[in-house]
Amino acid sequence: MAWELKSDRPIYTQLTEQIELMIFSGVYPLGSKLPSVRDMAQEAAVNPNTMQKALVKLEEDSLIITHRTSGRTITEDARIVEMAKTKLAQKQILAFLEKMQLMGFEQKEIISIINTMVEEMQK
């Protein structure tokens, strides 16, 4: 895993987001076991407390389940993951479109730019 941690906002927030993405994309499959807090912290070159803080949010969202002495696992419930994924996607798209509109781009313009960039990414 390539952790991308910038200093322009809290690290634990970024960790939460990136772990969430790994759950959505199946890097951590349903029901699979997460590494220990200490191991994940070391992997991300971060203090255990910070990683702990990052994981709490995912528990609140029921994406992961904590077993006091045997670690954490990803939820077995596919619906929970799917719903969270859809919710995040819509949030992303909305935020993106709003920002582009604030910049002064027309809607048709936005779509055409995206089409162009997607084509470029496929190369």
Add this chain to the structure above:
Amino acid sequence: MAWELKSDRPIYTQLTEQIELMIFSGVYPLGSKLPSVRDMAQEAAVNPNTMQKALVKLEEDSLIITHRTSGRTITEDARIVEMAKTKLAQKQILAFLEKMQLMGFEQKEIISIINTMVEEMQK
């Protein structure tokens, strides 16, 4: 102006971004005068020091020009604004597409979702 200031990242960063958007969209036209630091700070319900900090970044990017005792103005150079706008747009799009891909969406899927949402926004 409706300032949207959240507590999940530095306020001065958010101010910089939002003022930049106002320049891009023409809320502050080329060559126009910005309100004083104190006035802008009050408008955004923020400390003058924080607004000051937000403006420094825009000066570094040559989007605004500071006149020591008569305030600040937007650059007269349309190219500077246009280039910054294009640069930000590409950055936004790239970040968006990357995140959607990390979530596991296919490229065709992304385009179709966007088309749907843009149509909805037009209503």
Add this chain to the structure above:
DNA sequence: ATTATTGTATTAAGTGCTTAATACAATAAT
């Protein structure tokens, strides 16, 4: 000439984030 306004700088205080160093209880592993 006087006053008001401009950007800028400084200091002190409070807050949240991050790290480091520990420690504890529960339980899995041996």
Add this chain to the structure above:
DNA sequence: ATTATTGTATTAAGCACTTAATACAATAAT
């Protein structure tokens, strides 16, 4: 039975961000 591993909690320190309260020099406005 003993040891190792688990999540969790605490304390102290350093740091950046934010606010509040001032202050200053330059110059625009009167």
